[in-house]
Amino acid sequence: MKRRRQYSLIKELYKTMPRGVPLDLSTLQKLGISNQRAAGYAKSGWLTRVARGVYVFPGESLSLPAALSYLAMQIEGLHVGGYSALRAQESAPLVLWGDVRVTLPRWFSERFCVRYTHARLFDWEGSSTPKLTLRDAGQSLGSIKCSTPERALLEMLYEVGGKQSLEDAYSAFSQVKVMYPDIMGDLLQRCTSVKAKRLFLKWGRECGQLNVDTMLSQYHIPVGSNSRWVTRLKDGSTLSLKPYG
Known part of the structure; x- marks a missing residue:
């Protein structure tokens, strides 16, 4: 169940957020992604950390x-x-x-x-x-x-x-x-x-x-x-x- 929840959240993030934008903690929290979970997504390769508390999608550069x-x-x-x-x-x-x-x-x-x-x-x-x-x-x-x-x-x-x-x-x-x-x-x-x-x-x-x-x-x-x-x-x-x- 926990794994399904984790996949559901990252799927929703990928579906709703445009590419090339900074994903800060407040944005992620609105989708139910905690600070700890965001760090976990970065460790798993679902997100790329560009600064403390700021992420982008992997393979994307900030516009x-x-x-x-x-x-x-x-x-x-x-x-x-x-x-x-x-x-x-x-x-x-x-x-x-x-x-x-x-x-x-x-x-x-x-x-x-x-x-x-x-x-x-x-x-x-x-x-x-x-x-x-x-x-x-x-x-x-x-x-x-x-x-x-x-x-x-x-x-x-x-x-x-x-x-x-x-x-x-x-x-x-x-x-x-x-x-x-x-x-x-x-x-x-x-x-x-x-x-x-x-x-x-x-x-x-x-x-x-x-x-x-x-x-x-x-x-x-x-x-x-x-x-x-x-x-x-x-x-x-x-x-x-x-x-x-």
């Missing part, structure tokens, strides 16, 4: 869309952001943003070229903007969300001088043809990074996608003091930004 969908259920606010959201076809590594400070699981980061960023870049209190600035990333990235261009621009500018090069950021910025002024204005006044806001205003004037002076008259966008904001970039060059571009 990026499935792995991202799994992580989106584990990490609050996880989405594709910054440069990756603007230049999806060129971005390597894939830039992920989230609402909490976490380390991506080793089994994930060892298989996929990704990096994760966490920063309280926006003050969302009393705002519905977070939902308006995320959209579906597309089938190639599973069920994860992706920043709209307006949000992605500020995420990218926040990383300039560190993990994001100034040259690539300017190229991506200049190629964004459409920005919704109401969304952009709300994001700018909620953005907590002086560097990101000043750099946006500077490049906004240079690239001309919107009227910067009109936006400044319509939204309260704090940019710090009236002095220039100066910092040395990772490549040794200096970035100097005036308050309003």
Whole structure:
């Protein structure tokens, strides 16, 4: 009877779960498979252990869309952001943003070229903007969300001088043809990074996608003091930004 029960459970698992997805303990437990039994299935070759408490079907490899969908259920606010959201076809590594400070699981980061960023870049209190600035990333990235261009621009500018090069950021910025002024204005006044806001205003004037002076008259966008904001970039060059571009 015990052997029949064991076979029945693994048969149900094989029948109901798609291939290439991470099978964590909570998923297995919903089908009546205990931690101990999952370990037994791995020992018998019915499952392959990829990390502590995470399995896949034997002979299967984890797909990026499935792995991202799994992580989106584990990490609050996880989405594709910054440069990756603007230049999806060129971005390597894939830039992920989230609402909490976490380390991506080793089994994930060892298989996929990704990096994760966490920063309280926006003050969302009393705002519905977070939902308006995320959209579906597309089938190639599973069920994860992706920043709209307006949000992605500020995420990218926040990383300039560190993990994001100034040259690539300017190229991506200049190629964004459409920005919704109401969304952009709300994001700018909620953005907590002086560097990101000043750099946006500077490049906004240079690239001309919107009227910067009109936006400044319509939204309260704090940019710090009236002095220039100066910092040395990772490549040794200096970035100097005036308050309003």
